[in-house]
Amino acid sequence: MPETHSSRRSIGSAAAHPGSSVRNIGEVLRELAEDFPQVTASKIRFLEEKGLITPQRTRAGYRKYAAHDVERLRFVLALQRDQYLPLKVIKDYVDAIDRGERPESLPGGMTLSPRMVSDQLARELSSHARSLTVETLAAEAGATRRLVDDLVGFGLIAPAAGRFDEHALKITKACVQLESHGIEPRHLRPFRAAADRELGLVERVIAPEASRRDVASKARAAETAREISELCLGLHSALVYSHISRMDS
Missing domain, CATH: 1.10.1660.10 (Multidrug-efflux Transporter Regulator; Chain: A; Domain 2)
Structure with a gap:
């Protein structure tokens, strides 16, 4: 479904909509709690640090979140949880929408229309959860x-x-x-073994960050794990396709 200019603002704009109500971080957490019960204030601040959301600030420096900030958070969190996409991939996608572009799909072929974030994410969440x-x-x-x-x-x-x-x-x-x-499934056991080896490699890399107790460190560890996994999948595909390409040469 094509996105209109107003639809792109609903997910991409950092500026508050005139007259829209704003929430503090506690109110945002309560709004997200049903679908994302594990999300914390530290996680939201981490997403802000990565440039995924840009809430308003009061003169005293307190964050204020508009409705579109909350919808953008839902969008990002759903893609992280259900599609295991790295934040960089998600950020590139929403940044393209912010620029007025129309990215047709995310990696893996998943499509979400920004102007339908609330309704469509509800359907996606019910499907994936x-x-x-x-x-x-x-x-x-x-x-x-x-x-x-x-x-x-x-x-x-x-x-x-x-x-x-x-x-x-x-x-x-x-x-x-x-x-x-x-x-047959018996032929696919090497895939399971390869996935386990990849996971072991990822866990070794993120071990220092993952061992820390603070939420921000755990969020960074999870994001690094996603990024490494995405790179490993890309490498695997490139290696296989490089051999396949020789078959018709």
């Missing part, structure tokens, strides 16, 4: 129960309290497509 039974997982992925059982058996997906998350659904959908090419 839900947990799936094994039957629902199989039905939505178009998989057989045997395939799902095999994916669990080979450690490619794992239920929590008997239910699966959105990431398990994405994995299962990919494996359904791979199965049509004769690639």
Whole structure:
């Protein structure tokens, strides 16, 4: 859906809308609590430090958040939580909207119309936050129960309290497509091992920051982990495509 000029302001503008009500940080946290119960004042200040939001300041230096600041926070937090996107990628996207550009999608093909942030994010949140039974997982992925059982058996997906998350659904959908090419779950164990090795590498890099107790340090550690993971995925794709490109040369 095309964004209008007013729609771009709803997510991108740092200036307060005339006559709009403002909130202090405590009121913002209460607004976000239902969808993002783990968010803290330190996390919001960290996002400000990274240039994702720019709240107004009173003469005394207190932050005041307008409605569009809260919606922008929802947008950023949802992309972090549900898409595991680094803040740099998210910032580039919202900055493009601020400049009046129309980025069609985020990495991974996810599309969100800024002027529909509230309603559409509500739908996205309900989609990504839900947990799936094994039957629902199989039905939505178009998989057989045997395939799902095999994916669990080979450690490619794992239920929590008997239910699966959105990431398990994405994995299962990919494996359904791979199965049509004769690639079975038993062939995919190296992917699990590679993911574990990558995670180990990331954890070693962020260990000093992650070991600190303050929220800002943990937020920085999580953001660094996302950035490294994104770079690793890009490297993996480049290495594979470089070999594939030689097949028709």
